[in-house]
Amino acid sequence: LEQESGFFFNMKHFEDQVQAGEWDEVERYLGGFTKVEDNRYSMKIFFEIRKQKYLEALD
Template structure:
């Protein structure tokens, strides 16, 4: 993608954020893979929304991309499993 397209995506993200289109912002972040919103990721982790955490993360990396990705996805699955056991 050209740098002009990249800048346009960032402007659109900024506009959507200012207009409070939160779900759309996060979906565009995920689909474009340009901007990882750590605050959104942290909020989802703290809320225990593991399916959403995994879905958002998949927009930026895959399990097999590198050892760090593998570890992160493993920890998400492990936490989801432990919470299921707890229930």
């Protein structure tokens, strides 16, 4: 799929941003590959990202 589409999902970059708590960057990067409304899996991962962002904001 990578070869056909020319897109490369850099999991290391994604993991680094998650571990650093860079939630806006995580959403922006992920949004380049899928949108919240694309399917239920996309909806779930965006929900979890936003939930974590909210929980960290409470601290």
